[in-house]
Amino acid sequence: MVFSSVLFLFYYFPVVLLVHYLSPVKWRNAVLLVFNLIFYGWGEPIYILLMVFTIVVDYADGLLVGRFKAQGRDGAARIAVAAAIVINLALLFFFKYWDFIAGSLAAVGLNFMPELGLRLPIGISFYTFQTMTYPVDVYRGDARPQRSLVRFGTFVTLFPQLIAGPILKYKELADQVDERSWSVEQFASGVQVFVVGLAKKVLLANNIGMLWDTYKAMDSSQLTVAGAWLGVLAFALQIYFDFSGYSDMAVGMGRMLGFEFLRNFDYPYISRSITEFWRRWHISLGSWFREYVYIPMGGNRVGRFRLCFNLMVVWGLTGIWHGASWNFLLxxxxxxxxxxxxxxxxxxxxxxxxxxxxxxxxxFLVLVSWAIFGLEDFGQMVSYMQAMFGGAAGGLADSAFGYYLRSYLPMLVIGGVASAPLARVLWDKLSQKAEKVVLPVLLLAGLVLCTAYLVDSTYNPFIYFNF
Structure with a gap:
């Protein structure tokens, strides 16, 4: 089940809200846990067992770490933390990377690892990273051990961010899981953020994505220099609106349920350096790697050689986190x-x-990176990048490029403007009186238009669904 579907928008989520707020406060986490598991198991019921196993293991481990720390047994606490990390990473490796490594070894004549053909559990990269933070946070004293299995299970399975983030750290959400407030203003703000995210996904990402799919499927003999750059520009906008749209929807639904999640994107395409780009893109992932990998390795408080090593390890892990394919590592x-x-x-x-x-x-450098990211086949990637840098068999441009440019230019312009903070700046200049009139009209119009697109179209991909 995906957020940008009629089933979710008009059946599942309204029922969740209704039952959640009609339930006594003390039962709301239990209610949410049930709905979270229904959401996750909608497409893959068998993998609910994997998620329940992860919940029980990390819950028990957190209690052990808390007990050992209270007893002054720091060594035992460290072993318990290490055990939880090993178990979580072993599950992630088995389901996500086993076949990738087996296939890579088989390609060079090493056949001792059989390919198992397992389906990737949805969202495993996200919820594995979240659960691993719990025993670490308890060990560091940043969070108290959670005594309630239901509350911990609610944190792990929270459906608004379960399959696409943002990646939540336990210490950031612990107090909200235990006790959270609700207000009409917070709920209304959640609706606003959700509809904006839905519009990003349905109206922008889906439409612009069709241009990228066209160039991605094009034979290398048909590619032109201009066409290759047009295609990767479309992908850059698609992946931004796709992922940031889902993150906005997660933040909005969280607010409607009484949670506050941190934002995951901050207009990354206005950056003036790659360093700044990664402060603005997928903020929760960068924060996770910085706090739980980079800093424990010594961060930047080391010599130049070790600094370079630390950064390459972190970015290698960042790449392979996105998918079991060599292009993601590259x-x-x-x-x-x-x-x-x-x-x-x-x-x-x-x-x-x-x-x-x-x-x-x-x-320029970000667009080049999206060509690497978006093409898993190395041969296709090399051919596409050759086309981008002047080696296109079709020459500089052709009639197809002109046709696609004319057809998609309005959408590309809208996407370019929407990826910058211009609209937000203009909106902030509206008076409060005008905002009260304009905002409900825009939100209703956006919801109606998105619904019309979803009903009429079968093209509704989600890029980060497989991560």
Whole structure:
């Protein structure tokens, strides 16, 4: 079940809200837990057992860590934390990376690992990272051990962010799981954020994504230089509106249920460096790796060689987290090299450039990265990137490029404007009186238009659904 579906919008979520708020306060977490598991098991009932196993293991481990710390047995507490991390990573490795590694070994003649053909449990990358933070936070003293299995289960399975984030740390949500407030203003704000996210996904990402799918499926002999760049530009906008739209919907639904999640995107395409881009893109993932991997490895409080090593490890892991394919690892290492270069010397030069040049530098490198990210087949990736950099068999441009540019130009312009904070700045200048009139009209119009698209169209992909 995906958020951008008629089933979810007009049946599942309204029922969740109704039952949740009609239930006594002390039962609301239990009610949410049931609905969370129904949501997760809608498409893959068997993997509910995997999620329940993860919940029980990390819940018990958190209690053990808390007990050992209270007894002054720091060594035992560290072993308990390590055990939880190993179990979680082992499950993630088995379901997400086993077949990838088995296939890679088989390609070079090593056949000792059989390919199992297992389906990837939806959202396993997200909820595995979330559960691993719990024993670590308890060990560090950043959170108290959760005594209620129901409350901990609610945290792990919280459906608004279960399959696409943002990645939540236990210490950030512990108090809200135990006790949360509700107000009409908070609920209304949640509706607003949700509808904006839905519009990003349905009206922008889905429509722009069809242009990328066209160029992605195009034979290399038909690619032109201009067409290849047009296609990857479309993908850049699609993946942004797709993922940030889902994150906005998660934040909005969380508010409607009384939770406050941190924002996951902050207009990344206005960045003036790659370092800044990653402060604005998928903020919760960057924060997770920084706090639980980069800083424990020494962060930037080390020598230059170790700093480079730490960054390459973090960015290699960031890449492979996105998918079991070599292109994702290459994508992560690509950003690792760029960020190392900026930290060591490049950023000092870039800061002296005019602002426009800084933006162009960043957008150019980000667009190249999306070509790596979006094409899992290495042969296709190489051919596509050759086309981008002048080696297109179709030449500089052709009639097909002109046709697609004319057809999608209005959508690309809208996407470009919507990916920048211009609309927000203009909105903030509205008077409160005008806002009270305009906002409900825009939200209703957006909801109606999105619904019409969903009813009429069968094209409704979700890029991060497989991560």
């Amino acid at each position: 994508w992560g290492l690509y950003f690792g090299v760029l960020i190392i270069a900026e930290k060591l010397f490049l950023l000092k030069w870039i800061e002296k450039w005019p602002a426009a040049c800084q933006h162009l530098y960043t957008l």
